[in-house]
Amino acid sequence: MSKPKVAFFDFTCCEGCQIELTNFGDTNFLELLNHIDIVEFREAMTETSDHIDIAFIEGSFSREEDRKRLEKIRERAGVVIAYGACAVTGGINALKNDRPDYKQCVYGKDAEMPHLDSQIARPISDAIKVDFEVSGCPMDKYEFLDIVSHLLHGKTPVVPNYPVCVECKRNEQICRFDEGDYCLGMIAKAGCGAKCPADGIPCEACRGFIDSPNEAALKKVLMERGNMSEKWAEKKTKMFTANLRSDAKTLGV
Amino acid sequence: MKKDINIDVHHLTRVEGHGNIVVNVKNGTIEKCEWQVPEAPRFFEAMVRGRHYTEVQRITSRICGICSIGHTLAAVKAVEDACGIQITKQTEKLRRIIKHAENFDSHVLHIGVLVAPDLLGAPSVFPLVETHGEVVKIVLRLKRLGHEWGSLLAGRSTHPTTCVPGGFSKLPTKEDLISLKEKILAHVNDINALVEVVSSLASKIPAFDRPTEYMAVSNDIEYGMYAGNTVQTIMPDGTKQMYDVHDYKSITNEFMDPKSTSKWCKNKMDSYAAGALARFNNNYDQLYPQAKKIAEALGMKPVTCNPFLNSAAQLVECAHSVYETLDLIDELIAEGIKEESVVKPTKFGQGTSAVDVPRGILFHDYTFDNDGFCISGNCIIPTGQNHANIQKDFEALVPVLLEQNKTEEEMELALSMLVRAYDPCISCSTHYLKVKFVR
Numbered sequence: 001m002s003k004p005k006v007a008f009f010d011f012t013c014c015e016g017c018q019i020e021l022t023n024f025g026d027t028n029f030l031e032l033l034n035h036i037d038i039v040e041f042r043e044a045m046t047e048t049s050d051h052i053d054i055a056f057i058e059g060s061f062s063r064e065e066d067r068k069r070l071e072k073i074r075e076r077a078g079v080v081i082a083y084g085a086c087a088v089t090g091g092i093n094a095l096k097n098d099r100p101d102y103k104q105c106v107y108g109k110d111a112e113m114p115h116l117d118s119q120i121a122r123p124i125s126d127a128i129k130v131d132f133e134v135s136g137c138p139m140d141k142y143e144f145l146d147i148v149s150h151l152l153h154g155k156t157p158v159v160p161n162y163p164v165c166v167e168c169k170r171n172e173q174i175c176r177f178d179e180g181d182y183c184l185g186m187i188a189k190a191g192c193g194a195k196c197p198a199d200g201i202p203c204e205a206c207r208g209f210i211d212s213p214n215e216a217a218l219k220k221v222l223m224e225r226g227n228m229s230e231k232w233a234e235k236k237t238k239m240f241t242a243n244l245r246s247d248a249k250t251l252g253v
Numbered sequence: 254m255k256k257d258i259n260i261d262v263h264h265l266t267r268v269e270g271h272g273n274i275v276v277n278v279k280n281g282t283i284e285k286c287e288w289q290v291p292e293a294p295r296f297f298e299a300m301v302r303g304r305h306y307t308e309v310q311r312i313t314s315r316i317c318g319i320c321s322i323g324h325t326l327a328a329v330k331a332v333e334d335a336c337g338i339q340i341t342k343q344t345e346k347l348r349r350i351i352k353h354a355e356n357f358d359s360h361v362l363h364i365g366v367l368v369a370p371d372l373l374g375a376p377s378v379f380p381l382v383e384t385h386g387e388v389v390k391i392v393l394r395l396k397r398l399g400h401e402w403g404s405l406l407a408g409r410s411t412h413p414t415t416c417v418p419g420g421f422s423k424l425p426t427k428e429d430l431i432s433l434k435e436k437i438l439a440h441v442n443d444i445n446a447l448v449e450v451v452s453s454l455a456s457k458i459p460a461f462d463r464p465t466e467y468m469a470v471s472n473d474i475e476y477g478m479y480a481g482n483t484v485q486t487i488m489p490d491g492t493k494q495m496y497d498v499h500d501y502k503s504i505t506n507e508f509m510d511p512k513s514t515s516k517w518c519k520n521k522m523d524s525y526a527a528g529a530l531a532r533f534n535n536n537y538d539q540l541y542p543q544a545k546k547i548a549e550a551l552g553m554k555p556v557t558c559n560p561f562l563n564s565a566a567q568l569v570e571c572a573h574s575v576y577e578t579l580d581l582i583d584e585l586i587a588e589g590i591k592e593e594s595v596v597k598p599t600k601f602g603q604g605t606s607a608v609d610v611p612r613g614i615l616f617h618d619y620t621f622d623n624d625g626f627c628i629s630g631n632c633i634i635p636t637g638q639n640h641a642n643i644q645k646d647f648e649a650l651v652p653v654l655l656e657q658n659k660t661e662e663e664m665e666l667a668l669s670m671l672v673r674a675y676d677p678c679i680s681c682s683t684h685y686l687k688v689k690f691v692r
Contacts, residue, residue, distance in 0.1 A: 012295060015269055016318020016411040022362055023410070025397035026390040030382065038379055044366060045377030046266045092315040095300040102299035138318065138411040199414035200422030204311065229624070232305060239308065 004053035004152070007040035009073055011066055012093055012121060013059030017084035017134075018043060020141040032145070035152055052077040054151065057130075060086040060093040060121040067127050074128040079151065082124045083144065085137035085240055089208050092137065093121030094242035097251050120251060122243065132157060135207035136192055137240060143191065160190045163210050164203045167194035176202050182226030184237065187213035206240040215246055255281035258655075260665045267367040267377070269319055269678045274668050276651060286651050288643045288672065301630040306332050306418060306598065306621055313617065313632060314412045317678055319362070321412045322355035322403055323610030324617075324632075326479055331617040332418040334482075335604025336625070338596045343585070344420045345480060350581050351407045351416065352479040352608070353574035358399025358410060359611035360529070360567035363676045364451060365392030368564045371670050372454040388450055391443045398440045402578070405433050419596035427590055434582045437575060444575060448547055451568050455551055458565065459667060462558045463649045464489030465642055466522045467531035468504070470609040471495065476539035476573060477532055478609050486520055487535045491556055498607040501616045505633050517641035518633075524641035527613025528675060529566035530557060544573035560646050563674045567611070601625050612636055612678050636677045646671055 008018060018041075024032065039049035055077035061070065074080060085091030096102040097120040124130055132151075134144050150157040164185035168175065176183035176197050183197060188205035196203050215237070222233040237245055258278035265272045273289040297316050301309055310328035314321040326348055333340060340348075366378045369388070375381050382389050400410045406425050408414030415423045425433075466488055472481030482498045496504050505518045519525060533540075533548070537555040540548070548554065548569045553562060601621040608615050613635030620628045650671060654664045 014315050014318040014321070016315070016321060019318045019362075019411055022366065022393075022396050023400040024393070026393035029393050030390070033379070033382060041377075042264060042266050043269060044267060045379060047376050092300070092312060093295060095312065096296045099299050099302070102296040105299040105302065106296050137315065138409070195408070196414055198423075199408040201311075201414050201417065232626075235303065239304075239312065 003035060003037040005039045005049060005051060006036045006054045006056070007038070007049060007052045007073075007077070008043075008056045009040075009058065009069075010043070011057065011059030011070075011087070011124070012062040013084065013086040013091075015043060015058065016138045017058045020138050021144070023141060024145075028145075032148075036148070050076065054079045054081060054148075056081050056083050057087050057124050058084050059124075060090050061124050061127045062093060062119060062121040064119060070124065070127045079131045080124075080128065081132045081134060081147070082130045083134040084139045085135060085206050085208070086121070087124045088133045088135050089241065090121040090123050090243040091206070091240055094248075095238055097121060097242050097248070098238070133159070135159070135189065137206035140192060161210055162190050164188040164190045164192070164194050164197075164205075164207075166190055167192070168197050170194075171198060173197050177221075177225045180227075182222055182228060182236075184218070186221070187215070187218050187237075204239050205237065209241055209244045213244075258661050258664060260661060260668065262665060262669060265669055265672060267370070268673055268676075269317075272672060272677060274647075274665070274672065276647075276664065276668065278651075278655065281655065283651055283655075286647050288640065288647055290640065297632060298630045301619070301627045304627050306336060306601070306619075306625045306627065309619060309627060309630070310416065310418070311412075313630075316632065316634070318411055319359050319678055320355060320610040320612065320615070322351055322407060322410065322416075323608050323615055325407075325413050325416050326352060327606050327608040327610075327615045327617040327632075328619075329416060329418045330479075330606035330608060331604045331619050332621075333596075333604065334606060335602050335619055335621055336418065336598035337600040337602075338419050338598055340420060340596060341591075341593055343588070343591055343593060346581050346585055347406055347421060347425070348416065349475065349479050350578050351403050351413070353578045353581075354399055354403035354406070354410065356478065356611050357571050357574045358396065358403060359676075360571050361392060361395045361399055361447070363611070364564055364567055364571075365389075365396070365447070367673055367676070368670075369450075369454075371666070371673065372451075372457045391446050391450075395440060395443055395447060398436065398443075401436060402433060405429055417595055418598075420593055422595065424590055424592065427586055430582050430586055430590070434579060437579060441575070444571065448550075448568060448572070451565070452547075452550055455565065458559075458561045459670065460559065461561060461646075461650055461653065461671075463560065463646055464556075464558045465645065466520055466525035467534045467556070468520065468525050468527050468614055468638070469532040469535040470607050470614055471535050475577070476536045482607070484607050484614065485535050486525065487531075487556060488521065489556055489558060493535070498616070499605050501605060501607065501618070501633065505616070505638065517644075518638040519641060524645045525638065526560065526642045526675075527609075527635045527638045528563055529570050529611070530560065530563040531613060532609055533557065533566040533569060540569065541573045541576040543576050544569045547572050560642075560671060561674045563676065567676070598625065610635060612676050613638060634678070636675070639675050639677065643672060643675055643677070 183202040184205040185203040260276040262274040277285040314325040403410035470477035471485030474480040603620040616633040618631040
């Protein structure tokens, strides 16, 4: 079997997930190249390709003009994988979604210039069909390898749907609340290994919510055990999960 | 010879973010010569409004995946300025090490993956796996080193976790520092090999001088990267002037260019440059001897005005970062890592910072309300500052290339190489967006 043709694309994002791909070191990276053919990757190469077996898409869908580019990728690709929080949920970009004045705030009197045309930040799946997702901000490069490996072997990748708290307990990590901090681990989708609490900072749910998150209970815990003001607790989950909140529908997400 | 040239590079490859090159020459006369930036705008300054002072660096680090350490450091530094937080000496040393890690990491990626293909005549790094396998392996190993170097202290090299206002949420152990030192020392041969490869290709770097103003973080503590609150510019004649970082608006001077819709920056001249060459020109005396030796071998001394040599200045900085980090690690080990808790705010107000990230000087500025929530933010990004300088380089270089009777392909390559030399980080340049003219 010939090696599958793999391409990488980026939309509204920081390109940090593709940077993670350069961090494998020589052995792992060259081994990866033994199994896939990278045929298109604008940040790294000039070449392009008509046919793609697996397209990796990074970044949010935040401009109507990007829809065509996404549809073209979908037409050319057998499998489309959204990778990184921006592509999977809208990620940090969605933090602006409830602020109708975001253009004026940054660009002042130039806000209406045509090249600044930008809508709310949405997941790639709002524009085209996405087959698989690699969550996280940034995505975990080993999870990426795991998903590629599953696909190469004709298997469906399995992603956990339990909260980050489970991984913290497994790591025997002291709860952030017991350290006088706060945390979103109880409603955040696991799979990251609960790295942030281990590094002494709260989980910000960058991988998204578990199914049916109890947002009201989270707010209560943030206020009662995390000593957060109601104002802060109310908007806490807008950082990486603005599009997943129950109030997101009111913004047209 | 009167000729027609039409260059339209839509979404230049091997740069971070999206940029276009458009040059039209009709009958020997330049009709259009433009560097355009159609990157999707991201609105970070709007996003930080209303967020708590402890969240700001976690938001703004997401401006850029390559310089997320730099954005994190600039954010915590500005937040600390706004909140009256005095960090400890230990925190400053650890932050200087992670700043070096980022510069090394980013420079290796730029030199090895984005620039090397031009010098070796390949469209990308991937064909080089076959033709120059050893070089690719060295680059991948060094890239991995930069990543591990930053991750060990910052938690992650992309979007760091441990670096928070007031200090570190998790400190390295003495053993961590010893292992980092050993890791870096184990790569010295690779670093020397990379220097040799680039030196052997130096003749392929175009000769093109365009005197301009250079701006960088500058202070007595170190070769300007993280420390201090002062910024310096150096003019082509070597005249230097020091500025306080709180006056950043008066030295960046955003302005509208009549030929375009983008905001540009300038100080004393029509444009200024930021980045490795700007730091090299401003702070040469503070480079480590091992770094100066590489500069001498490449024939570089301040003031060097060839923008293509920015990549060479990055190589010089790689060596500087390695040797200063080794010294900082020795100091930290000798002093012993102290369990310090994060320093708390003493007030909430307005604060400003400047940090020199791989592509140049980065300014962050935040104002907080009495409860510690952000009222406004402003980030001025290196690539935004360099856009005007790139445009001025284009205007000077295109006539030279026409004079040399270069073909359209040769001109396109030279202009692409020029932009790549700046290592532009376009998704970062949140403010300075230019309209595209796709024909």
